[in-house]
Amino acid sequence: MTVVTRFAPSPTGFLHIGGARTALFNWLYARHHGGVFRLRIEDTDRQRSTKEAIEAIIDGLKWLGLNWDDETVFQFARAPRHVEVALEMLKQGKAYYCYCTPEELEEMRTAARAAGKPVRYDGRWRDRDPKDAPAGIKPVVRLKAPTSGETVVHDKVQGEVRVANEQLDDMVLLRSDGTPTYMHSVVVDDHDMGITDVIRGDDHLTNTFRQLQIYEAMGWKAPSFAHIPLIHGPDGAKLSKRHGALGVEAYREMGYLPEALRNYLLRLGWGHGDDEIISTEQAIAWFDLDGVGRAPSRFDFAKLDNLNGHYLRETDDARLAREVAARLGVAGDVAIEQRLSAGMTGLKARAKTLKELSENARFYVLKRPLSPDDKARALLSVDAAAVLKELRGRLAAAPSWLSPDLESQARAFAEAKSIKLGQVAQPVRAALTGATTSPPIFEVMQVLGREETLGRIDDAIAGAA
């Protein structure tokens, strides 16, 4: 049987990092088994669902490279089918009308909690004659769930988990306004969409027992389940939207590469021996649910940074130059993009994110004259200016403008003057970049070209005090 997985976010916010990982695992599992990965937008909460959120989720998935198959299913549009199934259950005696008021239910809960009993609906309308229905109250439809025995989930990550049916109550299938509840819609949709494997956050584990009872009542074959642990924040507290969890677009803005985020998310809660850098091809070949751990893991930016740095260094210079140009507001400037691309070798070893890379690259984009920062200014003393002036003459006459040749020139110059190379290189760095740290300075000279280099040195000499 072909594997069919799905990612089913509710569009009430952005695609947060936990959701992204759930989507990744579903995608990987489907691709690994040559199956189908589907997307279902659970937009049944009309109050909180927004068009912006739907777009953010779709953009996020696309950015991460998690392509889905078949058409996207919108849950709200399927409400009539959900109602139809609930009515069928009613007809078969698998469900019943309940006329309890919210106040009654609240009393029940308070009493149960006080008595140390499980908090659940007591089933008071379960076998009552509908003729007893109080006038003017619209009923909900509840599942007639088994009252004895136990329900068992054979979970691919959590193992066999069982719960006594007394712990579960008769859940609401249809609200008093006739709309289906989430719990019910999910089951009908997963069944109708032919989902074979439900992979989701383990906050849904206990929901699974109830959902299983719906499958049971309808005589449907249940999919297999895999509940993956949630991601926690660095402090161990849960990483939820309420606690500042970020959407993937925030990671994008911070300058993380999708391939780095994918690799990071994969390794969070999943392992394949000692492998750390895992390409998408390898991930598809290796991914399996039994490699998924059962304990929640903490999100660690330091490791993400490290991974991102690695992928940054592997990324094509031209692509990086375009990203940087866009971030520095000079997108489309061909000359500048070429300069950035040429400077990428030295630049990309020094950055963890595109944001950092862009900041470090800014000096390549700046127009003369530069405004050196305080530390650079301190380097540009009158003495240093004298050194620069002499060096400038030598450079102006240099037969080659290639980095190794420029370095030879500078070394010969330093030697002739009996000073250390650093005493030459640092003022040049300050002059060319306006900072005290930068890529190798002779590489910078080559990338900047003779004219720009000499111009910046002249500016520095003129500005020295």
Next chain:
RNA sequence: GUCCCCAUCGUCUAGAGGCCCAGGACAUCACCCUUUCACGGUGAAGACACGGGUUCGAAUCCCGUUGGGGACGCCA
């Protein structure tokens, strides 16, 4: 309160009874490389939550304790 799940270095993990006085990666520290800062290289420090069992032998199995997490809605 009731039920369910979890527990190896600071973090992510390897480990499915002897290969483990526990391996890798990130982070940290030191050294090397070096014109700066990085990258890279070498090395150091760093964990089986606790207590009982079972066994010739336990990080691995069982029980309990403690500590985390999740669920208990006419939200999803």
